[in-house]
Amino acid sequence: MVGFAPTAEQEAIRDLAHEVAIEQLRPLARVAEAEGGIPATLLQVLDETGLAAPFPEGPGGSGILDAVTLALVTEELGFGDGGLAVAVVGRWLGQLALSLVGTVEQRQMHLAYRDTAMPIAVALAEEAGGLDPSTVSTTARAVGPAYALDGAKYAVLHGTTARQHIVLANLAPELGPAGLRLFLVPADAQGLVAVADERPLGLRAAPMARLQLSGVRVPADARLGHGGDSATATLRLLSLYVILLSGVAVGISRAALEYSVSYAQTRIQFGRPIAAFQGVAFLGADMAMNLDAAQLMLWRAAAAWDNGDSGWALARAAYRKAHAVATQVTADAIQILGGAGFMEDHPLELWMRDAAALAALGE
Amino acid sequence: MIGMELTDTQRMVQEYAHQLAVEEMRPISLECDRTEQIPETYFWRMKRRAPGGAEGLVSLAGRGTGGDKGREEIARDEAQGAFLSVLVNEEMAWGDAALSTAIPGPGLAYPPIRSFGSPEQQRRFLSIYQDEGLHWGALALSEPGVGSDVASIATTATLDGDEYVLNGTKHYITNGARADLVIVFATVDKRLGRAGIKPFVVPRGAPGFLVGRIEKKMGLRASQTAELIFDHCRIPKDNLLAGSDRDRAGGFKAAMGTLDATRPMVGALGTGIARAAYEMVSEWVRQELPRGYPFRRRHLLDDELATLGHEIDAARLLVWRAAWMADQRMPNSKEASMAKAYAGALVMRVTAAAVRIMAPAEPGPPKWFVEKWFRDAKVFDIFEGTAQIQRVVISRRLFGEMAAQE
Numbered sequence: 001m002v003g004f005a006p007t008a009e010q011e012a013i014r015d016l017a018h019e020v021a022i023e024q025l026r027p028l029a030r031v032a033e034a035e036g037g038i039p040a041t042l043l044q045v046l047d048e049t050g051l052a053a054p055f056p057e058g059p060g061g062s063g064i065l066d067a068v069t070l071a072l073v074t075e076e077l078g079f080g081d082g083g084l085a086v087a088v089v090g091r092w093l094g095q096l097a098l099s100l101v102g103t104v105e106q107r108q109m110h111l112a113y114r115d116t117a118m119p120i121a122v123a124l125a126e127e128a129g130g131l132d133p134s135t136v137s138t139t140a141r142a143v144g145p146a147y148a149l150d151g152a153k154y155a156v157l158h159g160t161t162a163r164q165h166i167v168l169a170n171l172a173p174e175l176g177p178a179g180l181r182l183f184l185v186p187a188d189a190q191g192l193v194a195v196a197d198e199r200p201l202g203l204r205a206a207p208m209a210r211l212q213l214s215g216v217r218v219p220a221d222a223r224l225g226h227g228g229d230s231a232t233a234t235l236r237l238l239s240l241y242v243i244l245l246s247g248v249a250v251g252i253s254r255a256a257l258e259y260s261v262s263y264a265q266t267r268i269q270f271g272r273p274i275a276a277f278q279g280v281a282f283l284g285a286d287m288a289m290n291l292d293a294a295q296l297m298l299w300r301a302a303a304a305w306d307n308g309d310s311g312w313a314l315a316r317a318a319y320r321k322a323h324a325v326a327t328q329v330t331a332d333a334i335q336i337l338g339g340a341g342f343m344e345d346h347p348l349e350l351w352m353r354d355a356a357a358l359a360a361l362g363e
Numbered sequence: 364m365i366g367m368e369l370t371d372t373q374r375m376v377q378e379y380a381h382q383l384a385v386e387e388m389r390p391i392s393l394e395c396d397r398t399e400q401i402p403e404t405y406f407w408r409m410k411r412r413a414p415g416g417a418e419g420l421v422s423l424a425g426r427g428t429g430g431d432k433g434r435e436e437i438a439r440d441e442a443q444g445a446f447l448s449v450l451v452n453e454e455m456a457w458g459d460a461a462l463s464t465a466i467p468g469p470g471l472a473y474p475p476i477r478s479f480g481s482p483e484q485q486r487r488f489l490s491i492y493q494d495e496g497l498h499w500g501a502l503a504l505s506e507p508g509v510g511s512d513v514a515s516i517a518t519t520a521t522l523d524g525d526e527y528v529l530n531g532t533k534h535y536i537t538n539g540a541r542a543d544l545v546i547v548f549a550t551v552d553k554r555l556g557r558a559g560i561k562p563f564v565v566p567r568g569a570p571g572f573l574v575g576r577i578e579k580k581m582g583l584r585a586s587q588t589a590e591l592i593f594d595h596c597r598i599p600k601d602n603l604l605a606g607s608d609r610d611r612a613g614g615f616k617a618a619m620g621t622l623d624a625t626r627p628m629v630g631a632l633g634t635g636i637a638r639a640a641y642e643m644v645s646e647w648v649r650q651e652l653p654r655g656y657p658f659r660r661r662h663l664l665d666d667e668l669a670t671l672g673h674e675i676d677a678a679r680l681l682v683w684r685a686a687w688m689a690d691q692r693m694p695n696s697k698e699a700s701m702a703k704a705y706a707g708a709l710v711m712r713v714t715a716a717a718v719r720i721m722a723p724a725e726p727g728p729p730k731w732f733v734e735k736w737f738r739d740a741k742v743f744d745i746f747e748g749t750a751q752i753q754r755v756v757i758s759r760r761l762f763g764e765m766a767a768q769e
Contacts, residue, residue, distance in 0.1 A: 002373070002446065003364040004684050010365070068365050265762055273765050281758035281767035282751070288761050289681075289701045296680035297673070300367040307368065317673040 006072060014072040020049055021080025029081035032205035038087050053095055065099060067240055067302035071247040078251020082354035083205030085248045090157025090206055094120025096240060097166050101182055101224040101233040121162035123153035123211050124238060130363035131238055133177040140169040140183060149183060149216040155360040159209025160196045163187050180234045182224040191216040202353030239311035242319045245362045246298045249322035253291045253329040256351050260333035280336055287329045294325040319362045326355035373450060380451040383412055384458025392459040395585035396735050401465050406497050410467045445689035449631035449682050456635030460739055461585035464537050468492055472500025472546045474624045475562050479606035488564055491543060501542035503533035503591055504618060511752050513618055514557045520549040525600050527563060529593040539589030540574045543567050548618050557615035564602040571596030582738035626699040626747055627685040633706035633743040634678045637713040640736045641671055643729055644717035653723055664720060671713050678706040697760035704753035707743040714740040
């Protein structure tokens with residue numbers, strides 16, 4: 001069915017996320033940026049509202065796992081603050097990986113991580129190919145009953161604070177993406193080194209790390225899921241991750257558009273609000289139009305994912321659009337504010353840096 | 364609910380329209396463009412296969428489902444007329460946008476008659492389109508001195524006994540010289556400004572109604588673009604579309620309301636041309652790229668084409684949303700303008716890229732098609748409100764009425 005209106009349930013959770021975004025994420029943004037993480041007060045709010053894990057499975061989880069709902073939620077969180085939104089998505093990832101790919105036992109075993117302050121870090125991207133499933137060069141080799149992992153991962157959210165990692169590697173490189181598997185790797189495993197990215201451009205509330213894996217041994221039951229099905233499920237996890245990042249990008253864009261619109265309505269120059277000038281008004285029109293295009297691409301990708309599509313091509317298209325729009329719209333919003341937009345008094349310089357920094361995660 | 368999957372009925376309508384595009388339009392497209400003529404057989408075939416134009420096509424395809432289920436589907440289709448129209452329009456433009464404008468039927472005259480005609484007027488003016496002959500309709504808004512500034516219409520209508528007397532010149536009128544009736548926007552009193560503008564139905568053959576020049580154009584050459592002259596043209600008093608008199612700004616609203624309805628359709632046409640060019644250039648790159656084409660340039664091409672493909676999808680989604688909102692009876696001027704502006708810019712971008720990429724191609728149909736579409740494309744940034752006017756509409760929804768006054 002073609003439709004452009006969220007269901008009542010989706011609207012309810014979106015409204016909740018919007019409220020948390022305005023009341024918590026927005027005011028905490030600068031603090032979180034300085035501290036490089038999610039403030040404890042916000043963690044508590046996320047737990048109380050169910051936004052810490054807005055999907056099913058066991059204690060602590062709430063709601064349903066559908067990509068459209070999660071896309072709506074991430075858009076709102078991104079509207080509040082891009083860095084915190086990405087940090088929250090990073091905390092979801094481990095549970096999403098267990099839900100989508102893991103066996104029942106694996107899910108049970110790792111439920112504990114849901115309640116701790118330290119989430120599971122999921123290492124998906126690589127420097128060379130980003131998230132592209134056909135370019136994963138980290139390998140897993142069967143060594144007796146165990147596996148040995150070798151390679152390097154990049155842009156791993158919470159990579160230096162997590163006690164547990166889930167690492168994407170290829171068990172059968174000759175099969176291409178069909179060989180992709182996820183492996184549970186404890187943070188203290190021999191041969192695993194995590195290095196935090198220093199002085200990142202943006203998204204500082206969501207610190208990222210690079211992982212180096214040199215002959216890291218993990219037992220047989222560290223592999224998530226069973227059999228070939230897990231390759232499909234892994235691809236769906238990648239797609240969902242890209243959809244969530246796109247949601248954040250759309251949210252950042254909307255924040256920047258709204259902020260610059262209200263500024264243009266009240267800023268007086270030449271005796272009238274600057275919105276009265278076509279040079280400003282038309283820029284705003286283009287920002288709004290491109291933002292809507294990005295949002296619709298995102299909704300299409302999410303709806304397809306919910307229909308069981310592996311979703312990679314559509315998610316990828318949505319991400320490319322959302323990221324391009326976020327980069328453009330945040331810069332244009334600063335343009336509307338003029339010199340003021342360049343100052344740290346306004347959040348636009350933060351949003352422009354955050355939008356640009358999303359490239360590390362989604363490319 | 365949020366979803367982008369077509370229902371079976373919608374898909375069927377789309378496929379039927381595509382089939383017409385493939386069978387009736389593409390084979391004669393280049394020749395019609397070259398000669399600026401459309402063979403009479405095309406009109407008869409489309410009359411038979413798509414009676415009533417896009418509107419009729421929708422109900423015809425609906426009937427094709429057969430049985431009670433079919434009737435049910437049609438009943439539901441009435442609530443998705445705008446959506447089905449944009450599906451059909453994209454396919455028609457994929458075939459040939461110029462030929463799609465010439466499908467017999469009331470065309471652009473339909474929305475104002477439908478929205479502002481009394482039941483009696485609807486019967487009187489629309490019944491001929493049900494008969495066996497070839498009939499067209501047209502809408503006359505633009506004048507030599509009136510483009511984007513619709514409120515400054517100079518054509519006058521003066522009541523004289525039981526008749527209105529029209530004076531003025533309209534131009535750029537699609538199907539103007541073959542229309543059985545033309546909706547003419549004229550002012551009954553210039554001092555009233557917008558409130559004085561009213562829609563009149565002028566039948567072909569009305570005394571004082573003359574066809575002037577037929578324009579020669581860069582693109583959409585098979586589409587007939589006429590100048591219409593009203594020199595003391597007399598029409599019956601009750602040819603004023605009645606509903607437009609209900610409130611003071613009724614006539615102007617009729618004109619603007621027409622645009623809200625047609626902009627998503629124009630966006631769909633632009634999307635269809637963009638898709639046609641994208642498909643043809645992609646196929647050429649796959650099959651015909653010159654031997655020895657540098658690998659690095661090939662890689663850049665693939666990337667560019669992938670981006671254009673995504674942008675076509677984005678344009679289509681904006682068009683779909685605007686049409687869906689119209690069917691939900693939601694105000695959609697902003698979204699309609701977004702759809703039109705986005706698709707208008709995109710079709711230029713895609714066709715220009717196709718012409719550039721296919722420059723080394725041998726002269727012949729694939730190349731001539733993309734060159735035709737490139738020539739056709741530019742007007743999508745202009746008619747039904749220029750790219751700038753769309754931005755005025757969007758920005759006023761965004762910032763309020765203060766926007767873009769200067």
